[in-house]
Amino acid sequence: MLRRCFQAALRFIPHWPALYQDVVSQQTVGKSLEIWQTAHWNTRGLSKMSLWPFSVKSRDFSQPNASWSAEMQDVYNRYNALCEAETEESGKTGTWRKLPSYNRTLKYVRGGVCLSKIIQSKSRLFTRNIKDLGAAFEYVVFLNQQEKRCVCVFQPGHLLEGPPGHVHGGAIATMIDTVTGTLAGYLAGPVMTANLNINYRSPVPLGSVVVLHSALDRVEGKKIFVSCRVTSTDESKLHTEATALFIAFKMGYLFGS
Numbered sequence: 001m002l003r004r005c006f007q008a009a010l011r012f013i014p015h016w017p018a019l020y021q022d023v024v025s026q027q028t029v030g031k032s033l034e035i036w037q038t039a040h041w042n043t044r045g046l047s048k049m050s051l052w053p054f055s056v057k058s059r060d061f062s063q064p065n066a067s068w069s070a071e072m073q074d075v076y077n078r079y080n081a082l083c084e085a086e087t088e089e090s091g092k093t094g095t096w097r098k099l100p101s102y103n104r105t106l107k108y109v110r111g112g113v114c115l116s117k118i119i120q121s122k123s124r125l126f127t128r129n130i131k132d133l134g135a136a137f138e139y140v141v142f143l144n145q146q147e148k149r150c151v152c153v154f155q156p157g158h159l160l161e162g163p164p165g166h167v168h169g170g171a172i173a174t175m176i177d178t179v180t181g182t183l184a185g186y187l188a189g190p191v192m193t194a195n196l197n198i199n200y201r202s203p204v205p206l207g208s209v210v211v212l213h214s215a216l217d218r219v220e221g222k223k224i225f226v227s228c229r230v231t232s233t234d235e236s237k238l239h240t241e242a243t244a245l246f247i248a249f250k251m252g253y254l255f256g257s
């Protein structure tokens with residue numbers, strides 16, 4: 001009886017996003033911290049908290065959806081084909097990888113300095129917390145770990161308006177932070193943005209598709225320097241240029257241990 005209960009409980013243990021598998025394996029996580037990745041989404045993409053404390057279903061937000069324009073789908077297909085071609089040829093994961101993207105990050109269920117239950121249950125990753133498909137940050141990131149770079153295909157939706165008909169500079173900065181931070185995170189484990197310098201060269205039309213090209217510049221101890229260019233999909237137009245500094249940290253830094 002006890003064994004059956006235990007086996008049933010095991011089935012509910014959540015799978016962690018690949019990033020956090022990487023991160024957790026690289027970090028010494030304090031004994032007092034238990035980390036659960038919990039993404040409580042039903043199949044229609046509506047947020048729905050479960051009473052069960054473990055994860056039920058994780059929705060990968062970087063899958064194509066009905067809001068994607070033909071251009072978004074085309075660029076996605078181009079990079080996705082790189083991942084698949086390499087996987088097929090070598091029979092193992094290639095240099096290009098499509099990164100999954102969930103709407104929650106970490107949940108500390110006990111020990112250390114706990115977030116309040118309300119914050120724990122309601123917190124969502126900024127770029128993935130708008131329910132309407134295509135309304136805001138529609139994006140997918142591809143990583144080339146060998147070349148230490150990644151690209152992000154981004155289709156900004158109507159909620160991101162700044163100047164009439166164009167994307168808000170803060171929304172562009174958010175995406176640059178996300179993409180450069182993701183690259184730094186995959187290369188170095190948990191990181192915080194210490195500095196972000198942005199030059200806006202030409203406005204990004206709402207609903208268009210742009211590509212963020214991010215590359216590692218250098219690493220100096222805990223400091224990870226990354227640059228980023230935002231261009232049109234054919235790279236003929238430069239919209240934005242940025243450099244970012246990330247500092248690697250241990251998880252305890254955020255939770256007081």
Ligand SMILES: CCCCCCCCCCCCCC(=O)SCCNC(=O)CCNC(=O)[C@H](O)C(C)(C)COP(=O)(O)OP(=O)(O)OC[C@H]1O[C@@H](n2cnc3c(N)ncnc32)[C@H](O)[C@@H]1OP(=O)(O)O
Pocket residue numbers: 019105177178179181182185186189190191192193194195221222223245247249
């Ligand atoms: C984890 C991956 C997440 C992925 C999730 C899914 C995707 C989402 C991705 C989203 C990603 C979004 C991510 C976000 O949004 S992160 C949220 C926004 N960022 C913050 O809130 C960070 C707030 N700041 C801090 O917490 C600290 O200041 C940090 C941790 C950054 C540094 O700590 P600390 O201040 O104690 O530093 P240190 O003493 O260890 O110094 C170390 C070295 O660094 C140099 N230095 C420090 N600051 C600066 C500076 N401003 N310019 C130039 N240099 C600087 C310093 O001189 C020293 O150099 P050296 O003397 O060794 O040469």
